[in-house]
Amino acid sequence: MNRAVSGFSKKSKTEKIEWLAANFLQNSPDSIKILESYWNEDASLQQLHDDFIENTLSNYYLPFGIAPNFLINGEMRVLPMVTEESSVVAAASNAAKFWMERGGFKAEVVSTEKNGQIHFNFFGKEKDIEDFFEAIKPKLRTSIQSIEKNMKARGGGLLELSLVDKSNILDGYFYIHATFETLDAMGANFINSCLEQIAQTFEEEAKNFEPFKQAATYPEVVMSILSNYVPECLVRATVSCKVDELTTKQHEGRYFAEKFVRAIEIAKTETRRAVTHNKGIMNGVDAVVLATGNDFRAVEAGVHAYASRNSYYGSLTHAKIENDVFTFWIELPLAIGTVGGLTSLHPLTKLAFEILQKPNAKQLMQIIAVAGLAQNFAAIRSLVTTGIQKGHMKMHLMNILNQLNATKAEKEKAIEHFKENAVSFSAVVGFLEKIRD
Secondary structure, three states: OOOOOOOHHHOOHHHHHHHHHHHHOOOOHHHHHHHHHOOOOOHHHHHHHHOOOOOOOOOOOOOEEEEEEEEEOOEEEEEEEEOOOOOHHHHHHHHHHHHHOOOOEEEEEEEEOEEEEEEEEOOOOHHHHHHHHHHHHHHHHHOOHHHHHHHHHOOOEEEEEEEEEOOOOOOOEEEEEEEEEOOOEOOHHHHHHHHHHHHHHHHHHHOOOHHHHHHOOOOEEEEEEEOOOOOOEEEEEEEEEEHHHHOOOOOOHHHHHHHHHHHHHHHHHOHHHHHHHHHHHHHHHHHHHHHOOOOHHHHHHHHHHHOOOOOOOOOOEEEEEEOOEEEEEEEEEOOOOOEOHHHHOOHHHHHHHHHOOOOOHHHHHHHHHHHHHHHHHHHHHHHOOOOHHHHHHHHHHHHHHHHOOOOHHHHHHHHHHOOOOOOOHHHHHHHHHHHHO
16 A cells, blocks of 8 residues: 655644544544544634644643742742653652751753854865864854844843864864843744854855965855753752751661762763663653643753763762751753744643743743752652662552553542552552452
8 A cells, every 4th residue: 555645734633633544544433543642622712833843733631730839049830841741740859848947959051052064075175174263253243143133132142252263173164153141031033033144154254365366265154053062051050958957767867868869979980870860860850841832852952961961871969968068969061042933822832831930941941950959858858768679669560550541430540548558560550450349
C-alpha cells in the first residue's frame, strides 16, 4: 500500500484524521473518537491551539498544578507546574514548606547576556580577515538599526561583536560571536534576525575589500543562528541554615547534612549519577518552564552543556557545611522570556503569569532556579533517608489503580491500605484481586 500523501497540510482537520485512520489506524472508530474527544468545546480556543503548529489533529493534555509555600527573597509565591510525573509537584511542595520554616530561598541573577554566531569559511590570510572585520565592524552594527530600534528603546540590543578563529580545529572555520541583551524577551527571533542581517552585510562588504580581491578569496557564510548555550545568562538560588535546624523526627541534623553533602559530591564525581541527579533538577525546572510557555528543549540543552563546561559532566547543585552552617545552592544558565511566543497566546500560560504575580524575566529566572533547587533537595533528602521509591510509589499509586480500572470504592480502600504498606504494581494487583474476591 502506498501511504505517501501530497498536500496534506491543506486538508481540513477532519480530512487529516480520516486519511490517518484509513491508512494507519484501520479506520478504528475508537482512535478517531480519542482524537476528537480532546478537542476544546470552545471553537475559538481550539482554533488558537490548531494554529500553534502545522497538521494539528487534537490536543495533548498534561496536568497543570501548583506548588505552594515558596518563600523566595522574602516573598511568598505559588509555582505553577506542568508535568506528568507523579511525585514532582508533591516533592517541590514539601521542599518549599521545609525551607519556608528555615528562612526560605534566596535567589539572584548573576548576568543576562545572550549570544549567537555567524559561522563562515575563509581560506585566505588570517591577517586579511582580521583587518576586514575590524574595518567593517561599525557598519555591521549599524546594519541592524531598524531591527533593534524597539529593543534598544527598552534598554537592550546588540552588545558586542568579536571574531573567533577556529581554523586550528576545523580548516577555514571562523565565526563572528555576537552578544545581546533581550530584557524580558527570550529573544530568539530578534537575535536570529540581527545575525542574518549582519551576515548579509558582512558578505556584501567583503566583495569590495581589496585584499580579498587580490587573493580572489572571500569569506563565505555557512549559517547564522543564536546559541542555546548561555553561560553568561546565569541565575543562582540558595538555601542555608544551621546544621541543628535540619533535625527532624526522621533524622538528626548533622548526620543528615553530612550524608547530603556526600551525595552531592558523588554527583559531582560520577557521570552516571550526575545525569540522573540533574534530571531530577530538571523535573522542577521544566515544569515551570512549560507552565510559563517557555522553550524547555532550549533550556535543557543549555543546562546540560553547562553541566559539562569543565570537560566532564557533573552536578548542577553544590552543598557544604561551614562553621556549623549547611548551605545548598544551584547555578543555572536560563534564557527565558515573559513576553513573546506562547507567553502572550496560551490562556493557561497567561494564567501562570498571573499566579506568579507577573514576574519580569529576571524574577522568572530566579523562580525557575528555585524550582530546580527545591526538586533536588527533595530527591536527595529521600535518597539519603528513606529511599526514593517510598514517596514516589505512593504518588504513583493512583496511576496504577487507573491502569487496572479500579472503581472509586476500590481506590479508596487501596489508598487506605497502602498508607502502611509498600506500593508496587504487583502489590496493587494482589490487593485488588483480594478485595474483588
